Amino acid sequence: MQHLLADVLDLGGTFVFAISGATTAARRKMDIFGILVLAFAAGNVGGITRDVLIGAVPPAAVSNWSYLGISVLAGLTVFFRYPQIAKLNHPVQFFDAIGLAFFAVSGTEKALGFGLDPLMAALLGMLTGIGGGMLRDVLANEIPVVLRSDLYALAALACAAIVAIGHVLHLHPLAPAVAGVTACLALRFMAIRHGWHLPTADLRNATGDKPRKREDQDGAP
Template identity: 60%
Template sequence: MEVLLLVLDLIGTFVFALSGATAGVRRRLDLFGVLVLSFAAANSGGVVRDLLIGAVPPAAVSDWRYLAAATAAGLITFYRAALIERLRNPVRVFDAAGLALFAVAGAHKALAFGLEPVMAAVLGMLTGIGGGIARDLLLAEVPLVLRAELYALAALAGAAVVVAGSLLQVPLPLTLGLGAGLCFGLRLMAIRHGWRLPIARPPGASPQDVPDA
């Protein structure tokens, strides 16, 4: 199980790093800027998770494999951006994949450190959305989680599946797969169909006055 969780964490790190690096390339950052953005997007959620549950030093700074995964993703994106861009809307696809993997891994790690089920699910959600928030803030954008189609709720749903599976004593690989699949599917369906929570509108504003995500 430890190997499985490490693999999920590293895969999540890699795909979130791809989303950060792709956003950096689109903003025409230099190589250092792209690598910084890839690392921040890949590891911010995990660092916050580990600090909150007392797993210090955080895995992202104590295990060289996290830095290696983020750096590899940044270099691939910087030098082969055209390949990455062939995917339809790659930032959102990679972001959805990273969101799903980090949400389930974060929820399980929180349970392993003794958190109560509800807070474990919330921490799984925070693990998933942390990288995207860091990426957007570094690019001086309103974080995607605050303006886009279902995002945090998708992460919370995936984390809740892991928590429920733990309470029901369902085999961990199954709950991790179901949770990640639910989160990823909800996020992609929300992007495709525009599913979102109600949007705040100033008094007198029309729907056309509210910018799209």
């Protein structure tokens, strides 16, 4: 059950993260090749990093055609349906939050399955969640959302920690997975809605400038 759950969430996370990557590329007016590249990067880099670190080589994203197929499907969906997707309220953040939650769970579950202790498994789950989004933003010439967004890595870590605690308590994997996904989505959406964020350095006394407003990932040019 644990392996099946991790695989399902891994593929689901790949799709929604690929959608976020493709949407970012379309918003940046990239061509279809750029859309497909960002779709694959966003959907698979976190999982590839996780697999390499735990010794699951070759990584699932390059040994299982399903990951490439799902990424291409997501990219083509955005290419042909971008006007409809763009009508969503903050589409990149919406799909990114879902992918973050799914990957945090699947990354933690897979790390636990490979014998990592719960603490390291949770950290690896967080890394799985944030990895794809980081490369997506770098390729789109944006500051990675994990470095500037409201409770991003913290939401992924909370999700992964719930899964790891469930493992320690020998709970059925489904219950902590659902709780972790719910917690991650709640934290992300509430942080976006209310502007919750971690403390930042106050540079006013050093530079004489007013603090710059936090950028909106979906509203960037």
